[in-house]
Amino acid sequence: MIAIICSRVRIEEKMIFEAFRSKHKEFVRIDYRTVNLGNFYRHNTRPDLVLNREISQTKAELMLEYFKELGVDTVNSYDSTVLCNNKAMSSWRLKKYSIPTPKTSVVFSAEQAISVAESFGYPVVVKPLIGSWGRLLAKVENRDTLEAILEHKEAMQQVYHSVFYIQEYVSKPGRDIRVIVAGKKPVTAMYRQSEHWITNTARGAKPKPCLLNSDIIEIVDKTVKAFGVEIAGIDLVETTEGYKVLEVNSAVEFHGIQTVSSVDIAGRIVDYLLVKEKNLLKV
Amino acid sequence: MEVSRMTKDKNIQSTCPECEAVVQVNQPETGEVITCKECGADLEIVSLQPLQFHTAPKIEEDWGE
Numbered sequence: 001m002i003a004i005i006c007s008r009v010r011i012e013e014k015m016i017f018e019a020f021r022s023k024h025k026e027f028v029r030i031d032y033r034t035v036n037l038g039n040f041y042r043h044n045t046r047p048d049l050v051l052n053r054e055i056s057q058t059k060a061e062l063m064l065e066y067f068k069e070l071g072v073d074t075v076n077s078y079d080s081t082v083l084c085n086n087k088a089m090s091s092w093r094l095k096k097y098s099i100p101t102p103k104t105s106v107v108f109s110a111e112q113a114i115s116v117a118e119s120f121g122y123p124v125v126v127k128p129l130i131g132s133w134g135r136l137l138a139k140v141e142n143r144d145t146l147e148a149i150l151e152h153k154e155a156m157q158q159v160y161h162s163v164f165y166i167q168e169y170v171s172k173p174g175r176d177i178r179v180i181v182a183g184k185k186p187v188t189a190m191y192r193q194s195e196h197w198i199t200n201t202a203r204g205a206k207p208k209p210c211l212l213n214s215d216i217i218e219i220v221d222k223t224v225k226a227f228g229v230e231i232a233g234i235d236l237v238e239t240t241e242g243y244k245v246l247e248v249n250s251a252v253e254f255h256g257i258q259t260v261s262s263v264d265i266a267g268r269i270v271d272y273l274l275v276k277e278k279n280l281l282k283v
Numbered sequence: 284m285e286v287s288r289m290t291k292d293k294n295i296q297s298t299c300p301e302c303e304a305v306v307q308v309n310q311p312e313t314g315e316v317i318t319c320k321e322c323g324a325d326l327e328i329v330s331l332q333p334l335q336f337h338t339a340p341k342i343e344e345d346w347g348e
Contacts, residue, residue: 004287008327008346009314017287017312029287031314057345132347233348249348 002277003047005030005063008055011255015266016053022267025274032059037066049277050074051231051269052251057085057130060251073280075273076250080228084250087129087165090227097226099219100244102237103168110150113164117146123169126153129160132249134200139169170237175199176246177210177236179220180254180265183272184230186212186220188263190256201256209260219243230276231269297334299324308334 002020004027006013020027028047032054040046050067052074054060064078076084083089094101105116106129117124117140126138126149140146153161175193179186189212194205201207210216220234223245233252236243254265296307304321308328315328316339325339 007314008316009312014310014312014315027287029314055346056343057347130345135347251348253348 001026001028001047002049002051002273003028003030004051004053005032005060006053006055007031007033007059010055010253012253012266013053015255015258016051016269019264019266019270023270023274025270030063032056032063037063040067040070040072046070046072048072048280049273051273052076052081054251057081057132057251061085073276075230075276076232077228080230081250083227084229084232084248085130087127087131087247088163090247091165091167093226094223094245097222099222099226100242102170102244102246105166107164107166108162110147110154110164113150113166114143114146116166117143120166120168122146125167125169126150127165127167129163129165133202134198137198139197169197170239170244172197172199172237175205175208175238177216177238177243178257179212179216179234179236180252180257180261180263181220181224181229181232181234182265182268183275184224186217186234187268188212188257188261188265189216190260192256201253207256207260215243219245223248230272295331295334297336299326300336300338301326306336 050072052060052064061082064074064081067074068078083093088106091104107113107116123139123141126140128136138149175191176199177189178192179189189210191208191210192199192201192205193208199205223234227248229250233249235246237246258265296305299306299319301324302322304319306319308317311328311331313328316325319326326336327339329335329337
């Protein structure tokens with residue numbers, strides 16, 4: 001049996017549920033608000049495979065770690081999910097595997113952050129370590145603004161906001177690219193068009209079709225191997241030096257790209273899970 | 284844990300807990316959030332039989348993809 005970790009049911013979760021039902025396959029749901037994880041200690045209650053679709057990254061990581069300790073396979077793995085959720089760890093992994101990505105530095109004091117920004121040259125982008133949907137990003141044009149933002153972040157008195165993730169600003173051609181990976185392979189892509197420098201669809205960017213060319217496939221394949229993801233959304237930016245990876249999303253939202261893609265994304269995800277489950281049961 | 288099954292009713296309705304307007308839902312799932320067209324409140328489906336809504340939890344900082 002496949003279990004799906006999810007509390008909030010978004011359009012994507014509904015699509016995945018429908019894909020299971022259309023293939024006449026059953027699944028169970030695990031909602032952290034009601035589940036007693038201790039119930040899975042008995043072998044006969046454990047799922048064969050777990051899909052993570054939990055909207056809370058913290059809760060997701062805890063549950064994935066739990067299943068990892070129990071020896072239950074999850075998609076994506078605990079390690080891949082933690083890597084994707086943390087921008088610093090993601091940047092370090094991209095650099096380790098020589099995958100093109102904007103210049104980034106992680107520092108622990110305002111003085112260091114200013115020094116980094118001045119070495120990169122303004123504008124720079126300040127991002128929270130943990131966060132999604134284009135929230136709490138700041139494009140910083142000068143030192144005065146940077147000092148104000150750093151002061152505000154320190155005043156929040158939260159652990160992750162006192163670590164400063166500074167990235168060079170990369171000028172986009174009015175869009176970026178989201179590639180959907182299902183079963184470790186890119187299956188479809190979209191441009192996210194926006195006049196604004198933040199190009200998340202959650203912030204109003206419009207999806208447009210994007211062809212998977214060989215350069216996109218190459219950089220996505222390298223990123224999939226580096227991160228160990230099986231189902232993901234990989235965000236790319238087009239630069240004068242070629243494609244660069246911005247981030248990897250491990251519980252990817254895809255209702256926007258589905259409006260411009262003929263690929264049945266939920267169907268591909270479920271097909272992959274069913275094959276994986278079958279292979280796990282053979283062992 | 285129970286196997287997840289869809290309710291047999293594709294279009295069912297219940298009352299908004301904020302404004303008491305009748306709210307219809309197509310193929311509801313527990314955990315799904317819909318918006319009351321009368322008052323604009325975000326409502327989470329907490330039960331299918333009977334269909335029941337609670338005011339949806341607010342978005343938290345660690346939510347996302």
